[in-house]
Amino acid sequence: MWRVLGWVSIVLTGVLVAGSLTAYGAYLNLVGSINQEKIDEAALGSRPPKVGKALNILLIGSDQRDGANGKYGRVAGERSDTIILAHVSPKRDGATMISFPRDSMVRLPTCKSRTGQVLPARTGMINESFNYGGATCTWRTIESLTGIHIDHFAKVDFSGFKTVVDALGGVEVCLSSPVNDPKSKLNLPAGRQTVKGEDALGYVRLRYNIGNDGSDLGRIKRQQLFMASLVKKATSSDILTDPVQLNGFLTAAARTVTTDSNFNIDKMRELAGSVKGLSTGAVRFVTVPTRPWTLDPNRVEWVQPTAGQLFTSIKNDTQAKTTPKQPVKPKLPPNQVRVQVLNGTTTAGLASGVADDLQQRGFNIAKVGNAPGGPYAKTQLRYGPNGAGGVDTVAVALQSAATKQSVPNARTSTVYLVVGADWKGVKPPSSRSLSNQLGGISAKTNICATPQ
Template structure:
């Protein structure tokens, strides 16, 4: 033992990346990102279990619900609006080492190194799991700890939110960063992992090489496709240096491949057509789940029925677009050393597509009379030099905040013009106004908001653009359908697991 951590697991606490030293929240345990597949697979097979009458006992008897004792989730009026009937579930992996988890080593408290947002489309025909790297350097909201101590808002690694205030603090953090309305959370630990894999009769993996990992207690005698039992699968998840570069990010794609393998096995005919295997799998999975108070048995079963016929080709896993800080960024802010930053423009496009469930709301067609033309700019204006103040002229909560985020993703200097509602929320048409010398910049912003009227602001500041959001505002970019943007390294649940190796 060293500092209360099992020495045999200590290598998992210190990821190494060439040229970077990555500090982590003390005591963080081995990754359990594969739990997103357990959660989704559980929902898929629960829908089939209803035919056998087992579901009520499993859902109502096995799953524990957790309350928000300290009010770490923001008040409803301050949370992002729900734009459609899609379902967003935040999945967090807990490294708690009490009870049956004690054999994995002793650490104080509880942390989460796995944060994944599972988005299920409105019709239940598509699902996407978005991984948030644990070392992401982000803005964390104020939260209260388990003892009631106030942890002030601060910048830090994203996994610190869970350590600061538990699952509801992480929930608030992800909603704040993405402006995606989250419906429920699922918290899982790893005590039942081996039992779940064994309940499936083992899970197939594809190793790029043969290796022996003493610390993970794993021997892979050959390269290629092979089936691992629960004990072997636990070692496969724990191994760090035998496959990849030993980093957290280096393992994410391999973990996502494992998610795909679990879903393929759980939804295979050998399991789905056998009531005994279905019952054994879901019983093992649900015993490890803890949810928010609102995720009751009725909602879980309704969602399970909704997604039970989803095609694995329509399930994929991606990671928030990221990069390591440049030497110049680290020099300016030494706290960024070894951290992960998000590629904001790409990340915001991904978040926007999730918010809108791939489809923007329909709007009325605009006529030429609806728009007052302004002169075409002689040259393109650098967005980073344009200040845009955004006002919400509707009663739709959070609309201005999302517009600010979308404009910031396009490099504009965007900010809320007011925290209140403009014109009592009665503005019908979106308007772009401009101060002296802001004509070109206003015309450029107006191109991002089809149908918006443009006008000079009587008391506007020189060069400033004012965006007043009306009832016709549907986001930047206009009407129509937009697909979730392609993310490098994305993995589909239907992929051949030997097609890509770690």
């Protein structure tokens, strides 16, 4: 039972914190300590439909600087330096955490300000939505940009973050070079080490004096590595088997968390109990793919169609669908396989469309053309001895089975895909495969093997 709390409290502290705290908050009489905020559902406007039983929770990291946070500098208002969408699969056996860079230039929807003023739709930085319209506006913004239905939100501030980390006795990080940064109040040597308190907060806020990667994207990567390390620590920490320590941890942490008022105790208890089987490797962190914004290189824009594919895979929960067992496990990833696509049908332009789909799955396209001797009733995969390692990778990416045809005298490593009349298409990329392509991080990631 306590181990479950470790999962939920850390996955949702790093990503789903509110769920865990409240799930056991009732059991430990802590519910009254958790702040709740009513979301104006009418202000959310036209919403994406909810698909299946997956759970999507919006995590907002607030930089509000009043009260206990005043020592970090008195700044009016409240911004969201961290925006993460936590997607928990319907079977509760996997979770994908999508980070949205705060410097993303996006189309912000119409929102009500905190004072009730209507703010028209416009292009702006994604974190403006929270400063102007609070959690409701951020909720609407993420739904409008991704097409993903959000179920709940949780907000954590500076003090809440430190409380959780300290309750675990700190979290391990690994720096490739020493850091001395006055802005984040961080002074650490190079190498593997455990940080807590102000050092832990300084590490996740760090943006300057950190080698060549002082960007917001670099900070997001460090935050993801930190949260992955947090998950690993939480699932092995002694605090989870010590009710006294655990009670102290929850009491302190619950006071710094805010959730939507619909995230009631029954839903939180259900969530906490349903993630028992979640393994460390099943929680993955990924960032929306970006590139410098065309109008200002200090801002970023999302790379399409990859960003849209990521959102679609999450919305449809393709990672949660069971993939039929293949007789042979692919030996090579798509980015190491060259494919030549040949149209064996009478449908003009089909090969080009198939090539585009395969390229989006990560395959290297050698050439596109028409298959001699057609038309063909059945789709074929032709390969020589040097292409044997890649033919299964192509085969499992197709919607229907293709006939494999070995060509012993062929010397090329290219796999030839002859599209026949039975063609049903290329499988859409799953969130797991997209996560791998985008450099996804999990608790199994070697933190010292990843530059930071």
